[in-house]
Amino acid sequence: MGAIVQYIQSYLxxxxxxxxxxxxxxxxxxxxxxxxxxxxAVIAMNWLERKILAHMQVRLGPMRVGPHGLLQPIADALKLxxxxxxxxxxxxxxxFWIAPFVVVLxxxxxxxxxxxxxxxxxxxMNIGILFMLGVSSLSVLxxxxxxxxxxxxxxxxxxxRSSAQMVSYEVAMGLAVVSAVLMTSLNATGTxxxxxxxxxxxxxxxxxxxxxxxxxxxxxxxxxxxxxxxxETNRAPFDLAEAESExxxxxxxxxxxxxxxxxxLAEYSxxxxxxxxxxxxxLGGWLRPFPNLLSGATWDQAxxxxxxxxxxxxxxxxxxxxxxxxxxxxxxxxxxxLAGFGVVLALIGLVLFIxxxxxxxxxxxxxxxxxxxxxxxxxxxxxxxxxxRFDQLMQMGWKVLLPMGLGVLxxxxxxxxxxxxxNSLWHP
Amino acid sequence: MxxxxxxxxxxxLVLGAALFLLGVIGVLTRRNVVIVLMSIELxxxxxxxxxxxxxxxxxxxxxxVFAIFVITDAxxxxxxxxxxxxxxxxxKETVNIDEVNLLKW
Amino acid sequence: MLIGGILVITxxxxxxxxxxxxxxxxxxxxxxxxxxAPFVAGVQIILYAxxxxxxxxxxxxxxxxxxxxxxxxxxSQWVVGIIAATALGGLFIAVYSxxxxxFPDRAFSVAEGxxxxxxxxxxxxxxxxxxxxxxxxxxxAIIGAVVMAKKRI
Numbered sequence: 179m180g181a182i183v184q185y186i187q188s189y190l191x192x193x194x195x196x197x198x199x200x201x202x203x204x205x206x207x208x209x210x211x212x213x214x215x216x217x218x219a220v221i222a223m224n225w226l227e228r229k230i231l232a233h234m235q236v237r238l239g240p241m242r243v244g245p246h247g248l249l250q251p252i253a254d255a256l257k258l259x260x261x262x263x264x265x266x267x268x269x270x271x272x273x274f275w276i277a278p279f280v281v282v283l284x285x286x287x288x289x290x291x292x293x294x295x296x297x298x299x300x301x302x303m304n305i306g307i308l309f310m311l312g313v314s315s316l317s318v319l320x321x322x323x324x325x326x327x328x329x330x331x332x333x334x335x336x337x338x339r340s341s342a343q344m345v346s347y348e349v350a351m352g353l354a355v356v357s358a359v360l361m362t363s364l365n366a367t368g369t370x371x372x373x374x375x376x377x378x379x380x381x382x383x384x385x386x387x388x389x390x391x392x393x394x395x396x397x398x399x400x401x402x403x404x405x406x407x408x409x410e411t412n413r414a415p416f417d418l419a420e421a422e423s424e425x426x427x428x429x430x431x432x433x434x435x436x437x438x439x440x441x442x443l444a445e446y447s448x449x450x451x452x453x454x455x456x457x458x459x460x461l462g463g464w465l466r467p468f469p470n471l472l473s474g475a476t477w478d479q480a481x482x483x484x485x486x487x488x489x490x491x492x493x494x495x496x497x498x499x500x501x502x503x504x505x506x507x508x509x510x511x512x513x514x515x516l517a518g519f520g521v522v523l524a525l526i527g528l529v530l531f532i533x534x535x536x537x538x539x540x541x542x543x544x545x546x547x548x549x550x551x552x553x554x555x556x557x558x559x560x561x562x563x564x565x566x567r568f569d570q571l572m573q574m575g576w577k578v579l580l581p582m583g584l585g586v587l588x589x590x591x592x593x594x595x596x597x598x599x600x601n602s603l604w605h606p
Numbered sequence: 607m608x609x610x611x612x613x614x615x616x617x618x619l620v621l622g623a624a625l626f627l628l629g630v631i632g633v634l635t636r637r638n639v640v641i642v643l644m645s646i647e648l649x650x651x652x653x654x655x656x657x658x659x660x661x662x663x664x665x666x667x668x669x670x671v672f673a674i675f676v677i678t679d680a681x682x683x684x685x686x687x688x689x690x691x692x693x694x695x696x697x698k699e700t701v702n703i704d705e706v707n708l709l710k711w
Numbered sequence: 712m713l714i715g716g717i718l719v720i721t722x723x724x725x726x727x728x729x730x731x732x733x734x735x736x737x738x739x740x741x742x743x744x745x746x747x748a749p750f751v752a753g754v755q756i757i758l759y760a761x762x763x764x765x766x767x768x769x770x771x772x773x774x775x776x777x778x779x780x781x782x783x784x785x786x787s788q789w790v791v792g793i794i795a796a797t798a799l800g801g802l803f804i805a806v807y808s809x810x811x812x813x814f815p816d817r818a819f820s821v822a823e824g825x826x827x828x829x830x831x832x833x834x835x836x837x838x839x840x841x842x843x844x845x846x847x848x849x850x851x852a853i854i855g856a857v858v859m860a861k862k863r864i
Contacts, residue, residue, distance in 0.1 A: 270724070270726065272727065272730075273726060273727070273730065276730070303749060304749050304750075304825070304826055304827055305749045305750055305752075305753040305826075305827055308750070308753035308754075308757065308827075309753055309756070311757060312753055312756035312757035312760075312761055313756065315756075315757060315760075315761030315762070316756070316760060316761055318761065318765050319733060319760070319761070319764060319765060319768070322765060322768045322769070322772075323726075323730070323768070326726060326768070326772055334772070338769070338772070341765060341769075345762075345765060369825075369828050371827075371828075372827050616807070616811050618742070618746065619807065620807060621712065621713070621742075623803045623807065624713055624716075625712070625713070625716050625735075626803075627796060627799060627800050627803065628713070628716040628717060628719070628720055629716070629720075630795070630796050630799055631720055631792065631793070631796045632719060632720035634788070634789075634791070634792030634793075634795060634796060635720075635788075635789040635792040635793065635796075636720060638725055640725045640728075640767065640770065640771055640774065641719070641720065641722075641725055641728050643767070644719055644725075644728055644729065644732050644767065645719065645720055647732065647759075647763065648716055648719060648720075648732070648735065651735070651736065651739050651759075654739070654751075654755075655739065655742065658743055658746050658748050658751055659746060661746075661748070662746045662747055662748070667826075667829050667830055667833055668833070670748050670750065670751050670826075670830055671830060671833050671834055671838055673748075673751050674750075674751060674754055674830070674834070675838075675841060675845055677751075677754055677755060677758050677759060678758070678845050678848075678849065679845070679848065680759070680763065681758050681759075681762060681763050681849070681852075682848050682849050682851075682852030683852070684763045684766060684767070685766060685852050685853070685855075685856040686852050686855045686856050686859065688766060688767070688770045688856070689855065689856035689857075689858075689859030689860045690859050691770060691774070692770060692773065692774070692859065692860045693859045693860060695773075695774050696862075
């Protein structure tokens with residue numbers, strides 16, 4: 179027992195990610211943690227999306243399954259697993275089988291380089307951001323294969339439209355990413371970095387999140403990426419390819435049960451993945467808000483109470499709703515369930531107040547909080563914006579976002595290297 | 607682990623040669639034009655593998671830079687080749703190479 | 712990777728060939744990682760597997776393959792092709808078995824920390840001209856592909 183504790187402590191004291199340190203066991207533990215965390219996040223997203231959309235549309239959303247519909251995702255998962263597995267008769271069996279797995283693989287492999295903290299990534303590749311962009315472009319392949327293998331018109335058209343859209347907005351995404359990576363090179367040695375942890379550390383060293391750097395250039399680059407990432411994941415308002423009223427669910431029409439749930443899982447994972455790219459590149463990754471404006475040890479301590487406080491706030495909301503539940507005997511189980519959930523949240527919040535835990539959980543909490551903010555934005559867009567027509571979509575991708583991305587890139591390079599240009603202009 | 611085979615550069619070169627051979631067989635013997643184009647991509651990949659293997663052997667990064675250029679050129683050539691294929695298919699309604707015989711006497 | 716290559720050239724269905732080629736390209740990327748070339752591996756995944764193969768799959772779908780699946784698979788000169796490939800293989804074996812002693816016995820290991828920076832320095836320094844020419848080539852390829860595939864120019 180003492181040996182195990184010592185092993186854990188010796189690991190926690192290291193300053194490299196498990197991949198860099200060549201530590202297979204801890205890398206595997208991290209992979210399992212990320213996998214579990216991602217599954218929990220997707221389940222929570224399912225519930226959150228339905229509830230938040232419902233409240234935006236002045237209705238209540240799922241209320242019956244658990245207290246306030248909290249067990250609804252579990253019911254959905256059970257239903258999907260138990261559904262009959264239909265395969266179209268003329269479909270290409272091999273490709274029909276592997277297409278969902280390709281998409282899920284592409285969506286999950288991205289998380290190998292996502293940095294939850296300075297040493298809390300599975301590995302820190304030298305080409306971190308390039309790897310993320312490349313692997314998320316592999317999901318286009320899975321979508322095309324899925325549309326083709328279904329051997330019917332609607333999925334094929336949906337797949338072609340969806341993949342054309344994703345490929346077009348990948349270009350705009352790439353340009354926005356390049357202008358953010360450019361900002362990492364504005365340090366003393368003049369070399370930037372593509373590694374995700376390096377990008378956040380550059381933001382830390384330069385004392386400003388890249389979204390606020392060279393105002394408004396960072397903001398415009400962030401805006402381009404935010405629009406392109408919504409289009410990349412086929413979410414509203416760019417979800418023509420899978421909109422129910424247009425194409426009867428597009429490329430995953432013929433998939434039922436477990437295979438459809440794989441597509442669903444891949445879509446939400448891709449959303450979380452591109453949100454974490456945006457958070458890392460522009461919003462300062464795991465850094466707490468106001469790193470240089472409110473710097474100092476006391477402010478650090480004040481901000482470190484946030485994780486515990488947020489969980490206690492959620493627990494307080496649970497208790498408030500418990501009190502407001504109808505007093506009918508049929509609702510007794512739901513009331514007890516909600517109160518129990520509130521107690522669990524409160525316990526987690528209290529655990530997060532312990533100083534030892536509080537210091538360690540900071541980075542992961544701020545990163546997850548920012549990504550959760552992006553998830554809320556995604557749901558907000560879905561509830562608010564009307565859908566783009568396909569030609570309007572492609573027009574915006576190529577004629578609006580691409581020139582904007584190029585312009586931002588050139589301006590960022592000029593403004594960022596202005597001292598060098600000045601030197602070479604006036605002292606030839 | 608001393609009984610394990612060290613993977614020397616020769617192994618990478620042999621792998622590259624094998625891929626090249628497969629690509630050449632594909633180009634010379636297949637009937638479907640699309641598969642011929644895919645075999646050409648195999649050939650280009652084999653060349654890239656050789657370049658990067660030598661770059662690792664001699665330490666300088668020239669091989670890797672050249673490999674990046676080869677990948678870029680392969681993309682351009684695939685795009686143009688597939689454009690030609692589409693134009694050809696629109697005229698002849700088939701992707702059979704044996705039917706490209708308008709110049710045969 | 713070899714299995715993927717063999718599958719590419721032997722499948723009857725072009726979509727299966729394309730999937731085998733994707734597998735081959737991804738295996739190639741991991742071999743680049745083994746050769747301490749992470750930037751080339753990343754470029755390979757983005758361009759080849761995520762770009763060119765999408766292009767191939769689009770074209771396969773546009774070109775109807777129902778007729779071609781039922782036709783014969785190998786073309787009419789396959790005998791000559793096999794002979795030529797055998798000759799090439801013999802040449803490879805001869806060259807490699809003669810020259811296999813010039814390679815050192817152990818594999819060099821190169822520090823990987825700043826591979827991207829070094830490649831970038833070389834790309835924008837020594838090979839700047841080739842870089843610009845490559846971008847011009849891509850422009851020509853874009854225009855050429857659009858012109859070739861248009862219905863009326």
